[in-house]
Amino acid sequence: MSNPSEARYDVIVIGGGNAGLCAALSAREAGAARVLVLECAPFALRGGNSRHARNLRCAHAAPTEILTDAYSEDELFDDLVRVNGGVTDAELAKLVVARSAECVPWLQTFGVRFQAALRGTLQLDRTNAFFLGGGTALMNSHYAAAERIGIEVRYGAEVVALDIRDGTFRSATVANGERRYEAHAQAVVLAAGGFEANLEWLREAWGDAARNFVVRGTPHNTGTVLRQMLAAGAAPIGDARECHAVAVDGRAPQFDGGIVTRLDCVPLGIAVNRDAQRFYDEGEDVWPKRYAIWGKLVARQPGQIAYAIVDAKVRGRFMPSVFPPFEAASIPELAAELGLPARELEATVNAFNAAVKPGSFDPDALDDCRTDGLTPAKSHWAQRIDTPPFTGYPLKAGITFTYLGVRVDGQARVVATDGTPFANVYAAGEIMAGNVLRKGYVAGIGMTIGTVFGRIAGDSAAHHASH
Numbered sequence: 001m002s003n004p005s006e007a008r009y010d011v012i013v014i015g016g017g018n019a020g021l022c023a024a025l026s027a028r029e030a031g032a033a034r035v036l037v038l039e040c041a042p043f044a045l046r047g048g049n050s051r052h053a054r055n056l057r058c059a060h061a062a063p064t065e066i067l068t069d070a071y072s073e074d075e076l077f078d079d080l081v082r083v084n085g086g087v088t089d090a091e092l093a094k095l096v097v098a099r100s101a102e103c104v105p106w107l108q109t110f111g112v113r114f115q116a117a118l119r120g121t122l123q124l125d126r127t128n129a130f131f132l133g134g135g136t137a138l139m140n141s142h143y144a145a146a147e148r149i150g151i152e153v154r155y156g157a158e159v160v161a162l163d164i165r166d167g168t169f170r171s172a173t174v175a176n177g178e179r180r181y182e183a184h185a186q187a188v189v190l191a192a193g194g195f196e197a198n199l200e201w202l203r204e205a206w207g208d209a210a211r212n213f214v215v216r217g218t219p220h221n222t223g224t225v226l227r228q229m230l231a232a233g234a235a236p237i238g239d240a241r242e243c244h245a246v247a248v249d250g251r252a253p254q255f256d257g258g259i260v261t262r263l264d265c266v267p268l269g270i271a272v273n274r275d276a277q278r279f280y281d282e283g284e285d286v287w288p289k290r291y292a293i294w295g296k297l298v299a300r301q302p303g304q305i306a307y308a309i310v311d312a313k314v315r316g317r318f319m320p321s322v323f324p325p326f327e328a329a330s331i332p333e334l335a336a337e338l339g340l341p342a343r344e345l346e347a348t349v350n351a352f353n354a355a356v357k358p359g360s361f362d363p364d365a366l367d368d369c370r371t372d373g374l375t376p377a378k379s380h381w382a383q384r385i386d387t388p389p390f391t392g393y394p395l396k397a398g399i400t401f402t403y404l405g406v407r408v409d410g411q412a413r414v415v416a417t418d419g420t421p422f423a424n425v426y427a428a429g430e431i432m433a434g435n436v437l438r439k440g441y442v443a444g445i446g447m448t449i450g451t452v453f454g455r456i457a458g459d460s461a462a463h464h465a466s467h
């Protein structure tokens with residue numbers, strides 16, 4: 001067997017999630033003969049955060065088999081700009097939006113299958129295409145396609161250093177257990193995710209609060225490649241504190257709990273901190289445009305803990321957590337179950353109930369059920385919490401992925417601090433998502449960014465390698 005350190009590839013892709021596999025498939029499609037994917041996880045954990053994802057967001061002009069109605073490019077662009085408070089690289093955001101419509105048919109050519117969207121608090125049937133079998137099935141399709149078309153994949157292959165000289169990538173140092181070797185290529189695609197699984201780095205950004213964060217996805221996205229690339233002179237993009245973070249069940253494991261620990265009941269009830277005080281408008285906007293801020297909201301509460309409380313009226317209207325809820329016949333009893341101060345919780349619920357204005361409850365629309373004269377207000381879906389049994393869930397900040405990344409251009413080339421692109425270094429997915437996502441998130445855009453930029457990066461890298 002040849003020594004892997006002597007192998008020379010056209011394109012090396014670092015990271016075997018959706019962005020990496022899209023880049024590898026696209027590089028092969030564009031004619032790169034020798035494509036290598038270096039994935040640090042073992043086979044069983046391949047696919048990074050992508051194996052947890054369920055859908056991607058895409059513009060479309062008319063109903064399709066898997067999407068209802070129409071979702072114009074303008075509307076998707078507006079959604080993206082709004083959730084980011086107007087701060088985004090508009091050119092790259094437009095590129096993502098314009099190419100989002102191609103994602104489903106392109107993925108289908110490699111065997112990815114989709115299903116009709118779900119209804120309920122997700123409200124995504126018009127905007128998001130759901131992977132049949134979820135992200136794990138998506139990643140299995142990707143890896144099967146990679147094998148069919150001759151892409152080499154190495155598992156347990158952690159890139160620990162990059163050799164970049166004069167703006168040009170030469171090789172990556174790969175650690176495989178005790179063994180280390182160099183992998184050389186004409187071009188490299190960085191698709192190794194963010195730094196969300198690096199608790200030390202999170203602590204640098206968030207201070208001690210990070211100790212109470214839960215990492216929803218893979219423990220392997222530690223940001224090693226991002227750090228290496230920034231040290232090599234890549235221009236950083238985004239803020240280390242900005243991230244996608246949702247409210248997860250407080251009983252979730254430290255890593256890789258995935259989607260089943262997320263709690264979607266917040267807009268249907270109230271959320272209180274450990275002092276039993278409400279702290280934010282639970283019904284500010286539809287949940288797909290708000291769920292991704294709730295991790296940060298919980299992170300700012302004392303002890304980084306909060307509690308969602310609903311009553312029997314909304315049972316069955318949200319996806320339940322994998323953990324059983326705390327339940328009681330009265331609010332003081334529920335407070336005791338949750339370890340909250342009973343009198344304070346009762347006072348908070350009473351004040352909330354007194355402020356609820358009559359309206360027509362509609363969980364699928366921005367309804368007119370709101371509070372009056374209450375701070376913070378609840379702007380939609382405000383119903384009295386008065387029907388036992390009462391249900392509560394502890395909430396923790398569940399970090400999904402970080403936005404600090406490397407700056408790229410429209411060809412997915414990584415750009416140096418002096419504004420010039422590296423000669424043969426491309427990036428896709430979480431490691432560059434901050435170019436588009438600075439503050440906020442719309443559900444499904446992570447996989448869209450990874451697919452669109454994965455395709456572009458693979459294509460650009462293959463073209464570079466052929467010249």
Ligand SMILES: Cc1cc2nc3c(=O)[nH]c(=O)nc-3n(C[C@H](O)[C@H](O)[C@H](O)COP(=O)(O)OP(=O)(O)OC[C@H]3O[C@@H](n4cnc5c(N)ncnc54)[C@H](O)[C@@H]3O)c2cc1C
Binds near residue numbers: 159430443
């Ligand atoms: C629970 C959960 C649910 C989600 N649901 C959705 C959803 O429904 N829709 C959506 O759009 N987004 C969703 N996301 C976000 C989405 O998963 C990410 O935006 C997307 O997966 C990013 O793809 P990626 O390829 O950049 O990263 P990843 O899929 O995480 O892949 C990165 C890969 O790089 C590997 N790696 C890391 N460091 C190294 C190294 N040094 N050397 C070699 N390999 C390395 C990792 O092992 C990993 O496999 C979800 C995320 C989570 C955690």
